[in-house]
Amino acid sequence: MLLHGERWRAAYSCHPGESRGRLHPERASPTRSEFQRDRDRIIHSTAFRRLTHKTQVFIHHEGDHFRTRLTHTLEVSQIARALTRSLGLDEDLAEAVALSHDLGHTPFGHTGEDALDACLGPFGGFDHNAQALRIVTRLERRYAAYDGLNLAFETLEGLVKHNGPLLGPDGQPTGRYEERGVPLAILEFEAAYPLGLGSHASAEAQAAAIADDIAYNAHDIDDGLRAGILDAEELRSVPFLEELLQEVDAVAPGLDAPRRTHELTRRVITRFVEDVLAESATRIQELAPATVEDIRQATRPMVGFSTAMAEADRSLKAFLFPKLYKHPRLMSVRQDAETIVRDLFSRLMREPSLLPGDWCHDLEGASESRLARRVSDYIAGMTDRYAIHEHRRLFPTTPDLRIA
Template identity: 60%
Template sequence: MIDTAPYASKPEHSLGRLHGTGPSPTRSEFQRDRDRIIHSTAFRRLQNKTQVFLQHEGRHFRNRLTHTLEVSQMARSIARALMLDEDLAEAVALAHDLGHTPFGHAGERALDRAMSPYGGFDHNLQALRVVTLLESRYAEHDGLNLTWETLEGILKHNGPLLGPAGKPVGRYAEYGLPRGIEEIPTPADLRLDSHASLEAQAAAIADDIAYNAHDIDDAFRARLLVLEDLVDVPMAGPIVREVLELYPAIDAKRQAHEVQRRLITRAIEDVIAESTAAIATANVQSAEDVRRAGTTLIRFSPATAEAEQGLKTFLFDKVYRHESVMAPVRRSEQVVEELFARYMATRNLPGVWGAAARAAGDDFAAAAVVRDFLAGMTDPYALNEYGRLFDARPELL
C-alpha cells in the first residue's frame, strides 16, 4: 500500500458504510467504493449524456463519461503528488456527475425550473440519491453502500453548504439547502458546515481544469474557435503564443493538442505548488484538521485563479453562448420541461416509475419520482420518451 501524508484520508479510519460489510483481503474501503461506482448503471449512462456539445453532433465530442474519466485521471495525479489517497480522489471524481440530467447543464436548468415549486433540483444532491437510494443492484440494500468519506466528497467537493453561523453559503445562499437533503441515508452526519477531504477538493479542481482545457478542444472541433482567437485570452494566451512560436509549421490539430496538453500540465503543476504551500501554512496534521481548516486547501495560486476566471469568461461568451450551441440547448430545455409537465399531469411514466408516481400521496411526492426518472435519462432515451408521449421527435441540430 502506498504511504500517504498524515492529512490524507485513511481507509482504515473510515466512518464506515450504512450497511456493514466484511473486510476485503485485496482492496481498501475506498478502492471498493471506486469499483462499485464504475460497475453502476448510472455510471454507464454517462456515455450518452451531453457535456457541452449535444452527443448527437459527433462521436469525437466529449460526453459526461469521457469528461468524468479525464477528471478522474487529473484527480489521481494531484492526489499522488500531494501524498493523498488516490482511490478516494478517484471515487469522488468518478461519481461527481452521476446526478446530471440529459442534455448537460441545459437539462439541469430546465429541471430546476420545473422543480421550482417542489424545492428545485441540485445535481450534487441527485448524485447522492443515485448512490444511496436509486441504484438497485444489491440483494440486501438499495444504493451502492459507499463509505461516509465518498458520500461527503460527492456532496461537498465544491465546499461547505453551511457557514459557521449555520446559514447556507455559496450557491445555496439565495434559496437555501436543496430540499430532500435530510432524506439521504448516511452512516454519519455529513457535516454540511465543514470542508470535505483534500481528496474531494482534488476532484473538484480537476473538474475545473478538465472543463477549461477540453471545452477549448471541443470548440476547435466544432470550428467555433481557432488558436489565434486565444492569443490574448488569460491563462491560454501565453501558451498559444509559445506553441505558435515553437511549432509554426505543424498542422493546426497538432498545435491545438499541444496547447491543451501544456494548459493541463501547467494548471496541475500550479495547483500542486500552491496546495503544498497552503497545507503547510494551515499546519493540518490529519483529515479532521482539513475539515476544520475553514478554507479550501487544494487550489490555484491567486494569479492562476484570476487568469482561470478570465478564461472561463471568454469561453462563456464565445463558446457556451454561441448560437450554434444555444439553439439546440433551447430545444433540449423545452424537451425536459415538457416531459416533466406531461408526467406530472398524467403520471404516465414507464414501469415501476409510473406505479410510484400514481401511488404518490401528493404533488411533492410525485414530483420527486418524476425528478429521479428524468434525471436518470440519457439524451437518446429522453428523445424517445418525448416521441412516445407527444408523437413527435424534436430536431436538436
Template identity: 65%
Template structure:
C-alpha cells in the same frame, strides 16, 4: 483475512486513511483484497448511472461526430487528473479517483441545459440540484444489492461527494451563499439527518483534489471541443486569454508548420499541465502554512487548501469568461439548448400529469401520492435519461420533437 499492507501506500499525515474510515451506514465484512475506498470506486464504476454517462452530453447537445466529450469521457479525464494530484500531494488516490468518478452521476440529459430546465419545473417541489441527485443515486436509486438500496458507500466518499465544492452550511447552521436564497437541497438534508456528513466543514483533501480536477478538465475540454467545432479560432482564444496566447506563441515558434489538430492538442495539454502543476505548488504551500496533522485538521482549517495561485485563478476566470461567451452562448448553441430545455419541460409535464406513461417500476403507486413525491419520482426518472432516450421518449409522447443538431 486482512488486506495486504502493500494496498496501503505511505500517505501524508493529513490524508484520508481507508483503515480509519468512519464506516458505512450498514456494516459489511471487510474485503480481503481491496481497501474500503477501492471498493467504493469499483461500486461506482459498475453502476447503471455511470454507464449512462456515455450518452449524456458535456457541453454540446447531440453533437455531430464522435470526438466530442460526453459526461463519461469528461469523468475519466477528471479521474486521471485527480489521481495525479493525489499522488503528488501524498493523498489517497483511490478516494480522489472515486470522488472524480462519482461527481457527475446526478447530471441530467442535455448537460446544464437539462439541469436548468428540470430545476425550473421542480421549483414548486424543492427544485433540482445535480449534486443532490448524485447523492440520491448512490444512497437510494441504484438497486443492485440484496441487503440495501444504493451503494452503501463509505462516509468519506459520501462526504466528499456532497462537499467537494466546499461547506454547505455556515458554522451557525445557515446555508452558504450558493444556497442562501433557496436553502440546502432537501435530499442532502434528509440524508444528513440519517448519517451526519458535517455539512458546515470543508471536505477532505482528496475531495478538494477532485473538485479542482473538474475545473481543470472543464477548461481544457471545452477549449478543445469548441475549437474542433469551429465555434472560435485559436487566434480568437489567444487574443482574449493571455495564458492561451503565451502557449500559442510558444507552439508556433517551435512548430511553425504544425497542422491545426496537433496545434489544438499541444495547446490543451499545455493548459492542463500548467493548471495541474500550479495546483500542486499552491496546495503544497498552503498545507505547509496550515501544518495539518490529521484529515480533520483539513476539514476544520476554514478554507480550501487545494486551489490555484492568485495568478492562475485570474487566468482560470479569463478562460471561463471566454468559454461562456464563445461556447455556451454561441449563436449556434443557444437555439439547440433552448429546444433541449423544451424537451425536458415537456417530458416532466407529461409524466407528472400521467405517471402511467413511465415504465411500471417508476409509475407504480404514483397516482395516489402527494404532488411533491410524484414530482420527485418524475425528476428521478428524467434525470437518469441519456440524451437519446429523452428524445425517444419525447417522440413517443409528442407529435413533434426538435432536431437537436
C-alpha cells in the same frame, strides 16, 4: 522503507483502514480497500454507464470525438489521481469522488438541469449534486441488503461537498445554496448519517473538485475548436492562452490545427496541475495539518489555485461563457433540449401511468410533490437519446437538436 506496492502517504490523508464506515455496516474486503470498493461500485453502477450518452457541451450525435459526461468524468479522474499521487493522498478515494461527481446530471447538460429545476420550482427545485446523492443512496437498486451503493463516509462527503462547505460558521446555507437553501435530499440524508455540512471535505475530495475545473477548461477549448465555434486567434484575447500559444508556435512552428490544438490543451492542463501542486504544498506547509480533521476544519481549502492562476481560471471562463456556452449555434439546440425536458415533465405529471414499470409503483394517491420528485428522478436518469426517444413516443413532433 516502503514494501512493494506501497507508497508514501501523508499524515493528513484519508486512510481507508480508518474510514468512518458506511450507513449499512459491511464486512471488510480481504482484497480491496474501502475506497477501492467504492470506486468499483460506482464504475459498475447503471448511472455511471448512462454518462456515456449524456451531453457535456455538444449533443452526442454532433460527432464521436466530442466529450460526453463519461469521457469528461474519466479525464477528471485522471487529473485527480495525478494530484493526489504527488500530494501523498489516497488516489482511490479521489478517483471514487471524481467518478461519482457527475452522476446526478440530467440529459442535455446544464440546459437539462436548468429546465428540470424550473419544472421543480414549486417542489424545491433540482440540484445535480443532491441528485447524485439520491442515486448512490437510494435510486441504484442492486444489492440485497440496501438501496443505493452504500458508499463510505469519505466518498459521500466528497460528493456532497464537491463545491466546499454547504453551511457557514453561523449554520446558514453558503455558496451556491445561500439564496435557495440546502436541497432537501441532502438535509434528509444528513439527519440520518451526518456528513458535517459546515466543514470542508478531505484533501482527496478537494483534489477531485479542482480536477473538474481543470478538465473542462481544457477540453471545452478543444471541443470548441474542433466544432469550429471557437477561433484559435480569438483565444489570444486571454493572456494565459496567448502565452501558451506563443510557446507552442515557438517550439513547433507551422503545426496543423489538430496538433496545435492538442499542444495547447495539454499545456493548459499542465500549467494548472503544476500550479495546484505548488500552491497546495504552500498551504499545507502553513497549516501543518496532522490529521484529516485538520484539513476539514481549515478556514480555506488546502488544494487550490494560486492567486495568479485563479485569475487565469476566471478569465478563461469569462471568455468561454459568451464565446462557447452562449454561442447562437449552441443556444438554438439548448432551447430545443429545454423544450423536450419541459414537455416530458408536464406530460408525465398529467399522466403518471405513462411511467414505465416500477417507476409508477405505489404512486396511487401520492401527493403532487412526491409525484414530481418521481418524475424528476426518471427524467434526470435519461440519456440524451432516450429523452429524444421518449419525446417521440409521447408527442407528434420532436426537435432535431442539431447544430445549424
